[in-house]
Amino acid sequence: xxxxxxxxxxxxxxxxxxxxxxxxxxxxxxxxxxxxxxxxxxxxxxxxxxxxxxxxxxxxxxxxxxxxxxxxxxxxxxxxxxxxxxxxxxxxxxxxxxxxxxxxxxxxxxxxxxxxxxxxxxxxxxxxxxxxxxxxxxxxxxxxxxxxxxxxxxxxxxxxxxxxxxxxxxxxxxxxxxxxxxxxxxxxxxxxxxxxxxxxxxxxxxxxxxxxxxxxxxxxxxxxxxxxxxxxxxxxxxxxxxxxxxxxxxxxxxxxxxxxxxxxxxx
Ligand SMILES: Nc1ncnc2c1ncn2[C@@H]1O[C@H](COP(=O)(O)OP(=O)(O)OP(=O)(O)O)[C@@H](O)[C@H]1O
Ligand SMILES: Cc1ncc(COP(=O)(O)O)c(N)n1
Numbered sequence: 057x058x059x060x061x062x063x064x065x066x067x068x069x070x071x072x073x074x075x076x077x078x079x080x081x082x083x084x085x086x087x088x089x090x091x092x093x094x095x096x097x098x099x100x101x102x103x104x105x106x107x108x109x110x111x112x113x114x115x116x117x118x119x120x121x122x123x124x125x126x127x128x129x130x131x132x133x134x135x136x137x138x139x140x141x142x143x144x145x146x147x148x149x150x151x152x153x154x155x156x157x158x159x160x161x162x163x164x165x166x167x168x169x170x171x172x173x174x175x176x177x178x179x180x181x182x183x184x185x186x187x188x189x190x191x192x193x194x195x196x197x198x199x200x201x202x203x204x205x206x207x208x209x210x211x212x213x214x215x216x217x218x219x220x221x222x223x224x225x226x227x228x229x230x231x232x233x234x235x236x237x238x239x240x241x242x243x244x245x246x247x248x249x250x251x252x253x254x255x256x257x258x259x260x261x262x263x264x265x266x267x268x269x270x271x272x273x274x275x276x277x278x279x280x281x282x283x284x285x286x287x288x289x290x291x292x293x294x295x296x297x298x299x300x301x302x303x304x305x306x307x308x309x310x311x312x313x314x315x316x317x318x319x320x321x322x323x
Contacts, residue, residue, distance in 0.1 A: 066135030073312030102307025
């Protein structure tokens with residue numbers, strides 16, 4: 057049977073832990089066929105991002121149009137978008153082709169602090185993509201950059217969700233992976249009417265490279281299969297928890313979260 061399809065519009069991670077590599081393996085692990093519009097090639101390992109080259113904007117949009125017109129897209133997500141020009145071109149293309157539910161992960165920098173966007177591009181994501189998004193999934197650094205709100209507890213997490221919804225997405229997920237002083241990892245999902253707290257154990261590990269991408273692509277896979285946003289986010293949270301629990305060291309720096317558990321027990 058032909059599986060549902062999910063499109064990632066994102067960059068490549070030569071270390072294989074984040075970016076399209078994380079998205080494609082998460083799509084596979086969640087039973088959907090992955091489609092790709094590559095935006096940038098990063099030179100990256102466990103220690104950080106040494107540099108990147110962006111793909112010309114017309115080549116990014118041609119990839120989207122090629123797969124959408126022929127194969128159909130049941131849901132789509134964005135990761136690293138690199139430049140304001142790519143963002144504006146993607147936004148225009150989304151008005152011309154059907155991609156189903158649309159998840160925007162406003163990736164601004166790697167977890168090692170290296171920029172993944174040229175200057176002024178985050179503002180373009182806010183202006184051009186948030187109003188078109190079914191769901192946006194910022195982490196706490198991105199929340200601060202976008203709204204000025206520093207999330208330190210449940211009240212400020214809710215204030216951040218309210219401020220982010222002003223930018224026009226239908227739903228927002230304020231991820232709490234980087235919140236300090238909490239025993240659990242608490243993410244907050246809201247559409248302005250419902251406020252849904254997703255709480256799970258915080259695993260002791262340094263190896264969380266690709267965690268944000270993996271969560272957003274697991275959510276996108278569920279949306280492609282027809283789940284509601286709350287159900288897709290709940291399933292994504294369960295998926296990422298298991299991936300963080302089984303994360304492994306690789307290289308001298310930060311290792312990746314692991315989807316290998318889906319293969320069952322191995323030697
Ligand atoms: N140590 C942990 N244990 C369990 N879950 C975690 C842990 N760290 C992050 N998570 C979960 O992983 C998901 C990604 O959250 P996070 O806030 O880390 O996003 P991010 O900063 O975009 O990710 P990245 O690590 O890729 O930069 C969230 O659902 C969060 O609750
Ligand atoms: C190509 C690409 N896309 C996204 C990330 C963010 O992932 P992380 O925050 O885990 O470094 C990354 N490092 N590289």
